[in-house]
Amino acid sequence: MMRAPDEDDAITRMLKIRKSKNNPGGIPWEDVASKLASLPPDKRFRMAARAEWTIKNLPAVDESEALILLLALAITESKSLTRLALMALESPNAYFKEDYAVLLDFMGENELADRALASVLNNSISNFDRPDLSATLRTLHARGAREYAATARPFVNNQDPEVRGAAMNYIYDYDTGEAGVVFLARLQNESDPEIAQFLIDGLVMWHHVDAIPQLSSMQRNKAVPSELRAAALAAIADLQSGEL
Numbered sequence: 001m002m003r004a005p006d007e008d009d010a011i012t013r014m015l016k017i018r019k020s021k022n023n024p025g026g027i028p029w030e031d032v033a034s035k036l037a038s039l040p041p042d043k044r045f046r047m048a049a050r051a052e053w054t055i056k057n058l059p060a061v062d063e064s065e066a067l068i069l070l071l072a073l074a075i076t077e078s079k080s081l082t083r084l085a086l087m088a089l090e091s092p093n094a095y096f097k098e099d100y101a102v103l104l105d106f107m108g109e110n111e112l113a114d115r116a117l118a119s120v121l122n123n124s125i126s127n128f129d130r131p132d133l134s135a136t137l138r139t140l141h142a143r144g145a146r147e148y149a150a151t152a153r154p155f156v157n158n159q160d161p162e163v164r165g166a167a168m169n170y171i172y173d174y175d176t177g178e179a180g181v182v183f184l185a186r187l188q189n190e191s192d193p194e195i196a197q198f199l200i201d202g203l204v205m206w207h208h209v210d211a212i213p214q215l216s217s218m219q220r221n222k223a224v225p226s227e228l229r230a231a232a233l234a235a236i237a238d239l240q241s242g243e244l
Contacts, residue, residue, distance in 0.1 A: 010039060011050055015065050029064060033071035047072055048080040055084065058093035067096050074103050082107050089116045092130050097139040114140065118148040125154050133158070137166035141173065149174035153182045161192075168195070172202050180208030188214060193225050200228075200235045209239050 014035050019026035027035075036047060051069035054061050066088060073081045085103040088094045097117065104113040117140050124130045137152055152175070155167035168186075171179045180203055187199040203211040218224050218232040 009043075009046065011036065011043065011047060011069075014039075015068065018064060018068060020062065020064060029068050030071065033068050033075060036069065036072035037075035041076075044073070044076055044078055048078060048084065051084050052087065055088050055091055055094065058091055063094060063096060066094070067099055070100065070103055074106055082109055082112075086112065086116055089113065090120060092132050095132055095135045097132065097135045098142055101139055101143060114143060114145045114148060117143075118145070118151045121148075121151040121155070128155070128158050128160075128163075134160070134162045134166045137163065137170050141166065141170035144174070146174040150176075150179070153179060156182050156186045157189075161195075164195070168198060168202075172198070172205070177206035177208065180206040180211070184208060184211050184214060187211070193228050196228055197231055200231050204235050204238050207239060212236055212239055215239075 014032055017023070017027050018032045019028055036043075039047075047069050051066055051073065054063075054066040054069065058066070070081060070085055070088065073084065081103060085100045085107070088100040089097060089104075094100070101113040101117065104110070104116075117136050120130075120132070120136045121140075124133060133155060137155065140148055140152070149171055152167040152170045155163050156171065158164050158167065168183075171182070183199045183202045183206075187196060187203070190196045190199060200211075200215070203215075215232040215236050219229050219236065221229070224232075
């Protein structure tokens with residue numbers, strides 16, 4: 001890893017006093033950002049350069065440094081903030097996605113933030129091992145980005161349970177009934193009873209009547225936990241009552 005730019009200047013000294021795992025008695029990040037923003041104007045270019053270097057060198061560098069520097073740039077209304085926040089959103093090794101999106105909101109770039117996050121998902125369909133997938137899904141969900149909920153569908157089958165859960169929650173709250181096909185396909189291969197119950201709830205919510213044969217099979221299968229068989233039976237009744 002290359003040496004950080006201006007490693008020994010006031011910027012570095014301030015970053016070192018931040019609260020962290022190694023410095024639990026340190027100063028809160030927002031306060032460090034305020035101190036950085038109060039530095040002479042000629043330091044702002046250096047802060048931007050340091051932020052860019054930090055983002056590019058994740059995860060070898062503590063991500064809190066990047067966020068603090070971007071917060072400082074936001075306070076000073078730096079023109080470089082949009083570019084750097086977008087770079088952080090798109091980095092596979094950056095996890096403070098919601099914070100970076102809020103910084104873009106601050107710059108009036110709400111739609112840009114959502115588009116960038118959705119692009120991360122679209123470009124990761126062939127790379128299910130990307131480390132920031134769950135953070136990206138949770139951020140879009142938290143932002144209520146209904147128009148991009150369908151981009152989460154492929155990740156319902158991700159091997160990582162955290163990614164799967166984030167995708168399912170996002171879809172459940174904001175996707176359309178067309179997602180019922182995705183939930184039904186996952187139900188056929190889901191071994192976790194709690195997740196299976198969640199999938200059944202989604203199928204009932206969307207009134208996905210095509211799920212009735214699969215639910216009937218589950219209800220008859222003695223190998224399926226009794227609570228789940230009961231849930232399947234109740235779901236069948238709900239779906240059939242809606243057909244009348």
